[in-house]
Amino acid sequence: MTLLLVAAGALVALGAGVATGARSARAASLGALASLVFVPFVADPLPEIPVGLFRIVAGVLAAFLLLVAGRRATDESASPLGLPATLATAAAAFVAGLGATAVGLPSFGPSAAVGAGLACLAVALPPVIRARDAFRLGIALVVLANAGLLLRTGLSGASPALEVLVGGAALVALAAAILALAGMAVTATGALTIPGGAVERRRPPA
């Protein structure tokens, strides 16, 4: 495990924390960008240059689509945990992942990937479960998919080129679907709200 791997993993974890914890939609999109762009560097050996570049471009495109989806996002829809607590969660999960292989977790890949994957998973799951805002839900879903890919690298070893390509394309497709969801929510409700949440059920319209 090299310092570069740990640094890249930490940046991915930090980006995931900012993406799911920031109040501003622009900051959240930038966090997602960092989380997606540094992923190819959390692998040992690194992917071939064209494959890695494809993954980076796919990450930039996915983050851009999320940025567009969040144009109407408000600060009120952000995580109630706040940025510091979310970052602390990401850091704790990253460190736990780094140490997990030392205490017996069977792993064929770099510990940094396990750590970054766990960090993404830890910060993405709460908004995936409870978010009632299309942008916050969407950004959490992209971070969750990224978590799956990172944990795959950490547990099973370096991914074949085809897998990296399909993974990049899948992230872009997911971001496009989220953009569609955000557009639908704006058309149907005038905001990014997903109707039919627990709060609305408790207080039905008069």
Add this chain to the structure above:
Amino acid sequence: MSLFPFLAVATLGAALAVALRGRRRAGTLAGFAGVAAALLALVLTVPGEPLQLGGVAVAMTPYARVLLGVGLAGGLLVLAVSRLATWEATGPATLLVAASGLAVALGVGGAIPGLLAVGATSALAAAVALAHPATPLRVRALARELRGATLAMAIGILAVSLAPEAIGGLAVQPQVAGLALVAAGLALGHRFGAIPLHARVARLSDAAPASVLPVLLALLPAGWAVVLLGWAPDTLGPAAPVIGWDGTVLVIVGLATLVLGTFAALIQDDLLRIVAYTVVLDAGVVVLGFSSLDPAGREAVRAWLVPFVASRAALVGWVVAFRAGFGTARLSEARGWLRRAPTLGVSLIAIGAATVGWPGMLVWDARLAALQAASAGPALAVATIASLGTAVAIARILGTGFGRPLPRVAAAPGELARVPAGLRAAARALRNPGGKRTATLRAASNEVRPLLEMNRTPLRALLVVILAGLALMAASGAFGIGDAAAGPDLPVATPVTSLPAP
């Protein structure tokens, strides 16, 4: 011909259909032409001919070709039935997005790329299907669908990562194998709508246009099943004897899904809900076949999935035709429908036969083999009886067709073809040797639209008959389904480096 022409045609067709979805005539033309062209390209694709992508070969397997072919043909017929009733703009694009995505998912070797492709395809197809027009119900359904697809994809990737194909089955620790089995089984159960994860199926049947339901409820879940079945029996199978209670959990989920799904299908009043719950109860067959970790069970489920896709398309097409004919999809409002629509009645009987089959038929034998692979004794008896639930639900629909028709039903248009008076006059004039043929033919051409308008009901009935025929053919094992299902998957893509010791 490699996979490329099919992918190009399907992707281009989907883009055109999305772009033209607001224009009724152009959208219909582009959508139907796109689906037909994709079907033709699929027929011309040679299984096994590789397409180089990322240094690895992607190819169409015989099984993927037959599954996609039946899905596309069934979907095209449902779209035609639907177009004769109303204009559901997103239908063709959804079908094409799903077909192209599934071609990639089933054409790449290995479970992880397959899961990524099928997960992304599920999300994208749902977005295309539900995006237009935007309503609060659809926003909610799409959010649920995106959540479900991404979670299932992430859980599936985690499960496969715990026991990757490359390390071989016997190297997997029993506890890890059990965890991976439960995780992948629940992801698969969620995509199919297994109880208690069945809410998505019911919500989709409420929110989505009927013409996309064969794709969202049958074809895409079948893709998930094929991908996960390609991994589990080979990798986890050798460890199956030492897996503890984990396998039992899935067997219980499968049995509960079969039994409770049957009850749920029998208490619904809405026909689309009934179809949705028949999908739910059939999820039990898939979960049980998956939980067996037996290659024989895998082959059985793979063979069963093709008639499943065909019969669900036929059922949805039947409901669309019924709803258009009688103006309702509620059973309680359609008593006596059989007198006004005997062709639909015969089609429904044929669809029921294709759904359940009888001994010696592929659909019956494959379903029984899947159940036998996972259960024995009383559990097998319960599973076998409960798996006939779809036939019972169809019998209930048929049962309401008897009796005195309600006024709404009695007023519905019949299934007999009618000819406009102008066309009859033109035919008489053509038989007259002294008539003006050119003027008569021109006058007759003006009667084509009235002819179509007057015969929408018989045309829909005819298309449903063809759908039922397709379902029966698939159920009896036509198109080489049995051989294709027993054929091998593509080899797993070679990793960049061989796996080192942990």
